[in-house]
Amino acid sequence: MKRRKFLKGAAAGGVAAAAATVAAPAISQGVKQLKMVTTWPKNFPALGTGAERLAQRITTMSGGKLQVKVYAAGELVPAFQSFDAVSQGKAEMSHSVSYYWQGKSPAFNFFAAVPYGFTADEHYGWMLWGDGLKLYTELCDQFGVVPFMRASTGVQMGGWYRKEMTSLEDFKGLKFRMPGLGGEVLRKLGATVVNLPGGEIFPALQAGTIDGTEWVGPFNDLAFGFYKVAKFYYWPGFHEPNTTGEVLVNKKVWAGLSKEHQEIIRVAVQAESTMEFAEFTYKNGNALDVLLNKHGVQLRQFSPEMLKGFYDASMEVIAEVGNRDPFTKKVYENFMAARAKAIGWSKLGEQGFMNARLANFKA
Amino acid sequence: MKRRKFLKGAAAGGVAAAAATVAAPAISQGVKQLKMVTTWPKNFPALGTGAERLAQRITTMSGGKLQVKVYAAGELVPAFQSFDAVSQGKAEMSHSVSYYWQGKSPAFNFFAAVPYGFTADEHYGWMLWGDGLKLYTELCDQFGVVPFMRASTGVQMGGWYRKEMTSLEDFKGLKFRMPGLGGEVLRKLGATVVNLPGGEIFPALQAGTIDGTEWVGPFNDLAFGFYKVAKFYYWPGFHEPNTTGEVLVNKKVWAGLSKEHQEIIRVAVQAESTMEFAEFTYKNGNALDVLLNKHGVQLRQFSPEMLKGFYDASMEVIAEVGNRDPFTKKVYENFMAARAKAIGWSKLGEQGFMNARLANFKA
Numbered sequence: 001m002k003r004r005k006f007l008k009g010a011a012a013g014g015v016a017a018a019a020a021t022v023a024a025p026a027i028s029q030g031v032k033q034l035k036m037v038t039t040w041p042k043n044f045p046a047l048g049t050g051a052e053r054l055a056q057r058i059t060t061m062s063g064g065k066l067q068v069k070v071y072a073a074g075e076l077v078p079a080f081q082s083f084d085a086v087s088q089g090k091a092e093m094s095h096s097v098s099y100y101w102q103g104k105s106p107a108f109n110f111f112a113a114v115p116y117g118f119t120a121d122e123h124y125g126w127m128l129w130g131d132g133l134k135l136y137t138e139l140c141d142q143f144g145v146v147p148f149m150r151a152s153t154g155v156q157m158g159g160w161y162r163k164e165m166t167s168l169e170d171f172k173g174l175k176f177r178m179p180g181l182g183g184e185v186l187r188k189l190g191a192t193v194v195n196l197p198g199g200e201i202f203p204a205l206q207a208g209t210i211d212g213t214e215w216v217g218p219f220n221d222l223a224f225g226f227y228k229v230a231k232f233y234y235w236p237g238f239h240e241p242n243t244t245g246e247v248l249v250n251k252k253v254w255a256g257l258s259k260e261h262q263e264i265i266r267v268a269v270q271a272e273s274t275m276e277f278a279e280f281t282y283k284n285g286n287a288l289d290v291l292l293n294k295h296g297v298q299l300r301q302f303s304p305e306m307l308k309g310f311y312d313a314s315m316e317v318i319a320e321v322g323n324r325d326p327f328t329k330k331v332y333e334n335f336m337a338a339r340a341k342a343i344g345w346s347k348l349g350e351q352g353f354m355n356a357r358l359a360n361f362k363a
Numbered sequence: 364m365k366r367r368k369f370l371k372g373a374a375a376g377g378v379a380a381a382a383a384t385v386a387a388p389a390i391s392q393g394v395k396q397l398k399m400v401t402t403w404p405k406n407f408p409a410l411g412t413g414a415e416r417l418a419q420r421i422t423t424m425s426g427g428k429l430q431v432k433v434y435a436a437g438e439l440v441p442a443f444q445s446f447d448a449v450s451q452g453k454a455e456m457s458h459s460v461s462y463y464w465q466g467k468s469p470a471f472n473f474f475a476a477v478p479y480g481f482t483a484d485e486h487y488g489w490m491l492w493g494d495g496l497k498l499y500t501e502l503c504d505q506f507g508v509v510p511f512m513r514a515s516t517g518v519q520m521g522g523w524y525r526k527e528m529t530s531l532e533d534f535k536g537l538k539f540r541m542p543g544l545g546g547e548v549l550r551k552l553g554a555t556v557v558n559l560p561g562g563e564i565f566p567a568l569q570a571g572t573i574d575g576t577e578w579v580g581p582f583n584d585l586a587f588g589f590y591k592v593a594k595f596y597y598w599p600g601f602h603e604p605n606t607t608g609e610v611l612v613n614k615k616v617w618a619g620l621s622k623e624h625q626e627i628i629r630v631a632v633q634a635e636s637t638m639e640f641a642e643f644t645y646k647n648g649n650a651l652d653v654l655l656n657k658h659g660v661q662l663r664q665f666s667p668e669m670l671k672g673f674y675d676a677s678m679e680v681i682a683e684v685g686n687r688d689p690f691t692k693k694v695y696e697n698f699m700a701a702r703a704k705a706i707g708w709s710k711l712g713e714q715g716f717m718n719a720r721l722a723n724f725k726a
Contacts, residue, residue, distance in 0.1 A: 057626060057630055060622060060623060060626040061424060061623060061626050061627050061630060062623075063621075063623045116719075116720050116723075119713055119716065119717065120484070120713075121483070121484065121517070121640065121641070121644045122644060122648075124637060124640070124641040124644065125641045125642075125644035125645030125648070126645065127641075128637070128638060128641045128642075128645070129641055129642050129645035129646065130645055154484070154712055154713065155711075155712040155713050155715070155716040157711065157712075217712065218708065235711040235712075235715050236711060236712070236715030236716040236718070236719050237716065238716070238719060238720075241716045241720075258426075259423060260423060260424060260425075260426045263420060263423040263424045264424050264627075267420055267424060267630060267631055267634045268630055268634075270634035270637050270638065271630045271631075271633035271634040271636075271637070273634075273637040274487060274491070274633050274634070274636040274637045275491060275633065277484065277487070278484070278487040278488045278490075278491045278492055279488075279491075279492050281484045281485060281487065281488035281705070281708070281712075282488030282489065282491070282492035282493055282701075282705075283492065284708045284712065285485075285488070285701075285704035285705050285707060285708035286704055288704070288707055288708050288711070289704055289707065299711070301715075302719075304722065307719040307722065307723065308722075308723055311719070311720070311723035312723075338645075338648075340726060341648035341649055341651075341652055342644070342645075342648050343720065343721065343724055343726075344648060344651055344652065344726070345581065345644070345647045345648035345651050346717055347717075347721055348518075348520065348598040348599060348651070348662070349517055349518040349520075349580065349598075349599070349647065350482055350483075350517065350518050350713065350714075350717070351713075351714065351717040351718065351721065352518070352598050352599030352664075353482065353518040353599040353600065353601070353604045354482065354709055354710075354713070354714040354717075355599070355714065355718070356479075356599050356601060356665070356670040356674075357479050357601075357604075357674070357706065358706065358710055358714065359667065359670065359671075360479075360670065360671055360674035360675075361706055363703060363706075363707070
């Protein structure tokens, strides 16, 4: 209708006026508003800021035809309702982590983080070149949602403890905040595991309601100030060795996008796999330096005996979870086969190199 | 001019004909042809195929307005003239690795691979969140070229040897193919270092012209069949612990692109950092399995004494190279400071986790 009007105008009013008018209706007709809900507070470091960057990039690349607006947790729906919001079409997209949806299927754990599972690089390999993303897509299809692998945090630290941990015995009765499968592992070892959202952890630690907590790594942990109330910072983390996020798109919305716009979203999310993980890698290095040299944090390494205890319990937990239903079993077995090959290569590659480098490095 | 014609037509011929005509000139006017030269053979695994994927994605995301055409090495210009081709505007873009341009400035080495330098993840961190890409952009500016970080191969293997290497003495007089700064390190240790393009290595190894060679890693090495003529496959590689590629764009061409098209190229290249590296990670794991279990390759680990010798010689080589001119010195010092922090974090993160995992893993 607007074009009709324009054409009449053009005929009557001449070239210059027409040229100014022609663009407007074509653009406004093609514009799609996409609401992207997240599971993060507004501008939360790396995760919330990454969601904003992703939205901006999609909008820019589409010449403004895809207008993505980010909603922090709670703004449109509560954090843990974001999957359902996309599934039901209340939001077109979400920016989250799949292990939050393990209540819908235990298989969701394998696309996010598995105790003693993949590193970030290995996970990216399995997802993009192995069967990972195919299986994830198959799982999400029944919910009317199309999944994309977003970015990893890298290896998460073993957490903050108010007292030194010298043996597995010390976990008995320990009140510790750790979500997901890692939490199941500690529960198996006798800990009282609690899950608290980010904002509630510091007060709980300060009040002594919990004896310790894990969060992410030096960069995010420094921001929360855990070093003020728990002195011992343990490594290596076994429970979330990559923790890779997702972007979900409503299936009908996806099907209604042009090939061009689908590719813009697919590629923009993939670029986040680089950007966001690189931010964690770089800023963890800087933040660690600050924690150790400015705040006097005491670094402690879990003993080999403790790491073996975590390992054995982890294998039990993931076997239990992995065998709960036929689809999850298929994912679990695919994951474990890929993991064995990935470990074989990492040993010679990244790990072999880093060990040779560290043996000779002088700070 | 075409719009004038259309408007006349619209006035005369009515709405339907006009609507059909309006799109055609707008699109054909906006189409840009971008020639992307590469330093790889046509469809070379991961590198050549990655160039094709990148071109396709840019074309798709721009709705066909950026038509990127890939030229294999030698098709438009020889491989090692691709930088100059972009600089002089014979090609609009290139897909390559910056250490090939070390003849223009030694600083180019630091944006590609440094013996005992960064891993891929650490390199991505320095480039995208530290000063890496800023310095690289500053360096390229004088050549009229805008650089983007592309993708890493991950840690490269230590290479194929016809005889076992038991000490640094064994490198004296050894005829070995290794390019770049790694080659300088072996030269310092007494080897006769040669550089051969990919296609010439196998015949040279077969004829005994060289005693050994490095190439990339299991995935690429398997394709070349080195295992047929050199039995011993050494790890870890110290010489190219990440080897990260680039995409270059002619500066005037870049400045002439819309914000939308600039973002499409920037984001598409960044997505390659994920895609291509993930391909190496995943396929190296599978290929290693084939090499060891099907082709009877003998894996050998360099001794700690050899790794220390490589390390000391590497630090000497990069200090020599890093101090050759003021700009390179600035890059070298920035790189080394970021490296120290990166090593601090990797020790606790990826490396700490992988060591704990491997200590307990049973194949």
